[in-house]
Amino acid sequence: xxxxxxxxxxxxxxxxxxxxxxxxxxxxxxxxxxxxxxxxxxxxxxxxxxxxxxxxxxxxxxxxxxxxxxxxxxxxxxxxxxxxxxxxxxxxxxxxxxxxxxxxxxxxxxxxxxxxxxxxxxxxxxxxxxxxxxxxxxxxxxxxxxxxxxxxxxxxxxxxxxxxxxxxxxxxxxxxxxxxxxxxxxxxxxxxxxxxxxxxxxxxxxxxxxxxxxxxxxxxxxxxxxxxxxxxxxxxxxxxxxxxxxxxxxxxxxxxxxxxxxxxxxxxxxxxxxxxxxxxxxxxxxxxxxxxxxxxxxxxxxxxxxxxxxxxxxxxxxxxxxxxxxxxxxxxxxxxxxxxxxxxxxxxxxxxxxxxxxxxxxxxxxxxxxxxxxxxxxxxxxxxxxxxxxxxxxxxxxxxxxxxxxxxxxxxxxxxxxxxxxxxxxxxxxxxxxxxxxxxxxxxxxxxxxxxxxxxxxxxxxxxxxxxxxxxxxxxxxxxxxxxxxxxxxxxxxxxxxxx
Amino acid sequence: xxxxxxxxxxxxxxxxxxxxxxxxxxxxxxxxxxxxxxxxxxxxxxxxxxxxxxxxxxxxxxxxxxxxxxxxxxxxxxxxxxxxxxxxxxxxxxxxxxxxxxxxxxxxxxxxxxxxxxxxxxxxxxxxxxxxxxxxxxxxxxxxxxxxxxxxxxxxxxxxxxxxxxxxxxxxxxxxxxxxxxxxxxxxxxxxxxxxxxxxxxxxxxxxxxxxxxxxxxxxx
Numbered sequence: 093x094x095x096x097x098x099x100x101x102x103x104x105x106x107x108x109x110x111x112x113x114x115x116x117x118x119x120x121x122x123x124x125x126x127x128x129x130x131x132x133x134x135x136x137x138x139x140x141x142x143x144x145x146x147x148x149x150x151x152x153x154x155x156x157x158x159x160x161x162x163x164x165x166x167x168x169x170x171x172x173x174x175x176x177x178x179x180x181x182x183x184x185x186x187x188x189x190x191x192x193x194x195x196x197x198x199x200x201x202x203x204x205x206x207x208x209x210x211x212x213x214x215x216x217x218x219x220x221x222x223x224x225x226x227x228x229x230x231x232x233x234x235x236x237x238x239x240x241x242x243x244x245x246x247x248x249x250x251x252x253x254x255x256x257x258x259x260x261x262x263x264x265x266x267x268x269x270x271x272x273x274x275x276x277x278x279x280x281x282x283x284x285x286x287x288x289x290x291x292x293x294x295x296x297x298x299x300x301x302x303x304x305x306x307x308x309x310x311x312x313x314x315x316x317x318x319x320x321x322x323x324x325x326x327x328x329x330x331x332x333x334x335x336x337x338x339x340x341x342x343x344x345x346x347x348x349x350x351x352x353x354x355x356x357x358x359x360x361x362x363x364x365x366x367x368x369x370x371x372x373x374x375x376x377x378x379x380x381x382x383x384x385x386x387x388x389x390x391x392x393x394x395x396x397x398x399x400x401x402x403x404x405x406x407x408x409x410x411x412x413x414x415x416x417x418x419x420x421x422x423x424x425x426x427x428x429x430x431x432x433x434x435x436x437x438x439x440x441x442x443x444x445x446x447x448x449x450x451x452x453x454x455x456x457x458x459x460x461x462x463x464x465x466x467x468x469x470x471x472x473x474x475x476x477x478x479x480x481x482x483x484x485x486x487x488x489x490x491x492x493x494x495x496x497x498x499x500x501x502x503x504x505x506x507x508x509x510x511x512x513x514x515x516x517x518x519x520x521x522x523x524x525x526x527x528x529x530x531x532x533x534x535x536x537x538x539x540x541x542x543x544x545x546x547x548x549x550x551x552x553x554x555x556x557x558x559x560x561x562x563x564x565x566x567x568x569x570x571x572x573x574x575x576x577x578x579x580x581x582x583x584x585x586x587x588x589x590x591x592x
Numbered sequence: 593x594x595x596x597x598x599x600x601x602x603x604x605x606x607x608x609x610x611x612x613x614x615x616x617x618x619x620x621x622x623x624x625x626x627x628x629x630x631x632x633x634x635x636x637x638x639x640x641x642x643x644x645x646x647x648x649x650x651x652x653x654x655x656x657x658x659x660x661x662x663x664x665x666x667x668x669x670x671x672x673x674x675x676x677x678x679x680x681x682x683x684x685x686x687x688x689x690x691x692x693x694x695x696x697x698x699x700x701x702x703x704x705x706x707x708x709x710x711x712x713x714x715x716x717x718x719x720x721x722x723x724x725x726x727x728x729x730x731x732x733x734x735x736x737x738x739x740x741x742x743x744x745x746x747x748x749x750x751x752x753x754x755x756x757x758x759x760x761x762x763x764x765x766x767x768x769x770x771x772x773x774x775x776x777x778x779x780x781x782x783x784x785x786x787x788x789x790x791x792x793x794x795x796x797x798x799x800x801x802x803x804x805x806x807x808x809x810x811x812x813x
Binding site: 128242246249250251253256257340341 | 603
């Protein structure tokens with residue numbers, strides 16, 4: 093356990109704190125601002141369920157890591173987390189609700205620029221799409237549900253006091269559920285990158301249940317989120333709940349429910365799988381952000397009432413915060429990485445090398461890529477994603493993005509060596525016995541590319557074989573991809589000696 | 593086991609306050625009816641202590657109304673219920689409870705001052721009392737609807753205005769009649785004083801209705 097890991101861990105905790113101070117406001121902001129739930133009560137419920145979500149459901153997805161897991165050196169990940177946290181902190185100070193995920197994606201883009209890595213276009217699309225789609229969807233759902241609730245209430249003749257009780261209960265339940273999901277989904281971003289270097293060891297509580305080292309790490313992260321909720325989230329809560337449009341308690345509940353529905357309908361793979369397996373048309377999955385869904389729902393209710401009460405200036409500030417968050421995070425990250433590398437002599441990224449060797453070209457040809465034009469680059473080792481992509485573009489200028497991505501993936505040098513000692517440390521709960529058995533047969537094998545391991549494994553065992561790419565098989569393939577990434581990382585070898 | 597939502601601890605307190613609000617409304621509408629009976633008894637000249645009994649009854653109701661109002665106010669604040677309409681509900685309960693106090697004052701003043709109401713004015717005095725009481729009853733119905741059925745508030749408020757207008761017309765007519773008579777000025781002024789008092793009861797009920805209209809708009813926003 094190195095002291096540097098502990099230092100790096102602090103940026104994760106800072107990020108957790110920022111997440112608590114900002115994102116948690118989405119779940120309880122309207123409830124607190126409409127005075128239905130006291131801030132302290134909201135903070136306690138939020139923290140408890142955040143911790144439960146992070147420890148119970150977050151740990152289950154630990155191997156999938158968070159977005160920061162893409163960064164290949166711990167000091168680099170530290171700085172990306174720190175830049176994202178700093179950006180969210182500034183936004184929180186200004187009382188603006190932003191999405192921590194977007195700050196992280198922004199920081200990763202900064203890291204990509206610094207390390208000459210290629211920025212995943214889908215990450216950029218994700219940011220742009222959420223700016224537009226999420227508030228609109230939130231507004232549509234907010235307005236529809238508000239109308240429906242109002243009609244139902246006028247017919248049901250519930251006593252004002254009883255309605256108050258139901259609304260309070262609804263706000264608490266929805267808030268608790270929202271906090272649980274927030275903890276489960278975001279703990280990966282806060283702590284995921286430190287999973288492989290967790291300073292904790294498993295321990296059992298009174299012999300009843302065991303807390304794994306990952307769960308302890310996530311508990312620490314969740315506590316940091318909780319501290320963020322208690323110390324700093326009130327201001328953002330007031331912006332969300334009162335700054336755009338003063339809401340009635342029922343309106344507050346409608347906002348929380350609409351935001352949950354938007355998040356569920358447009359980001360649930362489970363729902364997509366359920367619809368597809370029953371032969372029903374699926375809802376397109378689009379990236380969604382809770383901050384934007386909440387603000388959208390508030391606007392939706394405001395517009396339904398004629399739009400008079402909406403404070404457009406506050407809304408403008410919030411929207412500008414959304415645009416500036418990823419930009420600030422990426423700039424801050426870039427500058428900080430420069431200092432970390434040149435002043436503190438830390439390795440902030442590992443160089444990624446690419447080569448279009450004979451096996452790579454054959455592999456590409458098999459997967460439908462015309463490789464004739466690529467031969468000038470054959471066996472030329474190029475360092476950095478961007479220089480390699482530029483070289484590919486030089487020889488084949490009009491290549492569709494999808495094929496370009498395929499070439500990059502195939503050519504990336506990622507030495508893998510299946511060794512006995514690493515096989516011993518494999519997580520037997522995460523992989524099936526058949527999958528582990530297939531790996532067992534490969535001991536001693538060294539490979540140069542990720543796809544080679546996949547090809548070998550899928551030939552050896554059906555448990556490693558991806559299914560046909562359709563909506564029904566999407567969850568299976570996604571899970572297999574996560575397992576593969578875990579295996580790639582586990583058997584990855586830093587030295588350059590590996591040969592295919 | 594059959595568990596009703598009302599029996600759960602979470603809604604137990606709420607149900608208790610709901611019951612107290614209903615009881616307060618009952619006090620006011622019962623008080624209004626007793627007030628009407630009392631005035632009619634006085635006008636009919638029944639002299640066997642019946643009026644004093646009715647004064648006691650209306651006073652008891654007023655005391656009970658005040659107790660309920662204070663208790664409801666205490667609960668709403670200490671339990672932090674209905675944060676957005678708490679202020680409106682408290683004003684509504686105070687205003688509507690004030691009507692009962694006002695009715696008691698008028699009835700007590702009539703029994704103490706014993707104004708001389710001649711036969712020619714008696715029918716109009718009764719009509720004026722009935723109109724004022726109907727205004728109060730409609731205001732109470734509107735207040736009840738505010739808690740359970742917000743869309744019905746408007747209908748009841750329409751009736752409040754109608755009866756108040758009716759009371760105004762009767763009051764003007766009665767005052768003209770009083771001052772056109774050949775009675776002495778002090779008798780005329782004494783009767784006018786009570787006409788104004790009864791008319792004010794209807795006016796106050798209409799004020800409750802006006803505020804209630806605003807509270808309803810706020811709730812439906």
